[in-house]
Amino acid sequence: MPETLAGTGTLLRLGLRRDRWLLPGWVLGFAVVAYSTARAGAELYPDVRSRVEAADALNATASMVAMFGRIYDPASLGALSLIKYTAFMTAILAVLMAVLVIRHTRADEESGRLELLGGGRLGRDAPLAAALIIALTGSLGVGLLTAAGLAAGGLPAEGSLAFGMGWAATGLAFSAVAGVAAQLTAGARAANGFSVGMIAVTYGLRAVGDLAEPGPSFLSWLSPIGWNQQIRAFAGDHWWVLVLPVLLSAVLIPAAFALRARRDLGAGLRAERPGPAVGSVSGVWALAVRLQYKVWLAWAIAFVVFGVVVGSLIGNVAEMLSSANAQDLIRLLGGAAALRDAFLAAEISIMGLLAAAYAVSAANHLRAEESAGHAEALLATTATRARWASSHFGFALAGSAVLMVLAGVSIGIGAALTVQDPALVGRSTVAALAQIPAAWVLAGLALAVFGWLPRLAAGVWVLLLAFVALGEFGVLWNAPGWLMDASPFRHSPLLPVTADAVPAMAWLTAVAVALAVLGYAGWRRRDVAA
Structure with a gap:
């Protein structure tokens, strides 16, 4: 050798x-x-x-x-x-x-x-x-x-x-x-x-x-x-x-x-550019933004481009009207009664899954910073545990929410330009906002795992993919109802979003809050691990 x-x-x-x-x-x-x-x-x-x-x-x-x-x-x-x-x-x-x-x-x-x-x-x-x-x-x-x-x-x-x-x-x-x-x-x-x-x-x-x-x-x-x-x-x-x-x-x-x-x-091989001689970061919140904003910006650009592209495909949905099987398939993917709404619902649901993936990635930055020893150094200053954890967790929550707003607006613009219906911008944006609580549940779960079982932080990705598989293939597998209901995405309202969607969104938000509280409690009790 x-x-x-x-x-x-x-x-x-x-x-x-x-x-x-x-x-x-x-x-x-x-x-x-x-x-x-x-x-x-x-x-x-x-x-x-x-x-x-x-x-x-x-x-x-x-x-x-x-x-x-x-x-x-x-x-x-x-x-x-x-x-x-x-x-x-x-x-x-x-x-x-x-x-x-x-x-x-x-x-x-x-x-x-x-x-x-x-x-x-x-x-x-x-x-x-x-x-x-x-x-x-x-x-x-x-x-x-x-x-x-x-x-x-x-x-x-x-x-x-x-x-x-x-x-x-x-x-x-x-x-x-x-x-x-x-x-x-x-x-x-x-x-x-x-x-x-x-x-x-x-x-x-x-x-x-x-x-x-x-x-x-x-x-x-x-x-x-x-x-x-x-x-x-x-x-x-x-x-x-x-x-x-x-x-x-x-x-x-x-x-x-x-x-x-x-x-x-x-x-x-691609050398990193040196930073300024005098730092301008003041506090853990500014540091979290500095560490995460470039990644978020890349996600945001991708969301906007993808949203406009898939929104512009709405004009092809009419081709499905001649086939009853095709209508059943689209409704299965989107879950809404109207064919156009079903298509937009399916696309927005996919964006919701991607936003949840971003939320998990951003929240898991806590574990990455802890493993690298950066958390211990920061906590040796006046920064408290709760404030430091909140900086990255808050960025995960806000970042995923803004991504979904961008997704809703961009999909709506692409669809509106295609079928000449400006009302689609507002409808798709509201539908995208309804996906945010499910993404927050995954972020809260990531924080809970970080607080109590930090070595299993990667396991949140496995759970997210399990939810994706259930949503995509659960019907084909004849999965039991209780298993399908375990996914937060199952309860996210789809187009058309009405007042009846508020209870489901409230419950998902409550679950996200409960998981976050659980995570903070565990983080306050355990030692900083390498």
């Missing part, structure tokens, strides 16, 4: 031990979701006619194609049942693998863990090699178990394997992207932001490319997520497309190692 890879095995064992619960949970979760969907799809679409009607309705609606992609074989049960998985869930898998690689590389450098381990026999390239091996293992695990789950659910074995290998190859490709991002940036948050940004760009390229008639344009072929769709599992099984993500990985992984050789430990 080259000297630069010395200690890779040790770091690999350490990384697998650190992820002994998280990684197997993710792998099993993806497989179980796929199995459940395969079983539910057979019940929802028992014959070829019902499949063709549903598939044709989806393919005829630009908004659905942009969100989920095309169905290339309308008669295929697998292609129809897994339409959400070829793009949407693939993007989630890509985020998981990117975060996993950065967790074991840049985040460990930032915390000083790798510098401490470097006191032993540890090669320069060992952390990156170990992280990529873990990501590859996880991607293959997801792919193989998913293939087994789909086959067990009654779908053809060859298509099941093609679908699973598509997930595995895409996970590997975005692991390589994260490996490069970890070398370019000087912090874990920046590396995560770069990786997630690349995933968002590729998802957008796929969405625009898939809208081309009669099939994908060259833009879809510029996206690794688009490649996963063009494997066309259960619709021809184009195995050769798997070569594309493998080739991308073969280019990016050596590039990541080459870039690692050109930088110092703890530094990035």
